[in-house]
Amino acid sequence: MPLNPNFLERLVLFRLNKGPAPMLDLFGAASFESVSLALELGLFESLAGAEAPLTAAALADRLDAHPDGLATLCNFLVAEGYLTTEEDGYRLTGMTETWLLAASETDMGPWLAFWNDLVFPFWERELETAVREGEPSRSIYEWFDEQPGRWEVAQAGFRAAASLLVDDVVDAVTVPGGSTRLIDVGGGHGLYAVELCRRHPNLSATVFDLPGAVAAVDDEIPDAVADQVSTRAGDYRTDDLGDGYDVALLFNIIHAHDPTENTALFERVADSLAPGGRIIVLDQWEGSGRTSVSRAGLRFVALTYLTTLGATVYAHEEVTSWLRDAGFGDVTRRSVGPLSGLALVEATKR
């Protein structure tokens, strides 16, 4: 975990500044590397599949690793809260069972793999450029296009993150009665469109995304909604979105663009909507962090958007004014989940 300093340690490190608190960041970096390797090796899945705790030697045998190397890794994972140790071997903690097993509905493994395999390697190349120049030398999406497999890892990561939020988001979304057609702009994995179609059997949805993304997710639409959900490949800034939609989702995409591009995108979406159609924007919003963790989360995503896309988080007042400029009215805002820092902004085509 997420190291959890005790009272005395918090006092010494944070209050009195009598010890080097940056050491905790060092442990955090090592912990992320170790958990990523454990996921790659299948260490957590092996322990989950075993009937009893496993020793390092037994685990090493299953994972084709060195017993001493594996013991050292496991001991660090114990200290970080991912494993517990007993006389007869290692076990998973509840945290690992809940958040890092493929069988769990809240499995974040693909999200961590997305960061380990793609986002942090991209930070290494582009963080300094983005800070010095104000943007990376190219966007992370262009970089995904350069190597087969990157889009799959990315969409699996986006899907894992979305699966933690999908119920809260879909509960909060307004789909007016009588709506039959929805477009999920930059919808990627399509999880939100799929869940909305499940709840609204008369709805059909088009998931619109870049060709590489669509190719990576095309086989992932569940059979139960296969006749309701289709994909369409293109660039939402320039390609035809179609028309006559009742609802348009723009989830986690406006942070990739500057204000002029976002206003132009809202205008294109307005053109694709039927009269009275709804636009629903989901994102992190400037000023939304109310706790220390959510404030740090917001600053973390802002730095990520700068580094990967040359963009940022926006205040919802700003987004409201672009929506008005693009021909939308009746703008409302609703928070999603207690800790996510996400909110939905909805508006109606005038």
Ligand SMILES: C[S@@+](CC[C@H](N)C(=O)[O-])C[C@H]1O[C@@H](n2cnc3c(N)ncnc32)[C@H](O)[C@@H]1O
């Ligand atoms: C952060 S992901 C969000 C995915 C999904 N909407 C969600 O909220 O989980 C951004 C998505 O926008 C897509 N995207 C980015 N630029 C695009 C463009 N110019 N045209 C179409 N899709 C784009 C990406 O491929 C990716 O699937």
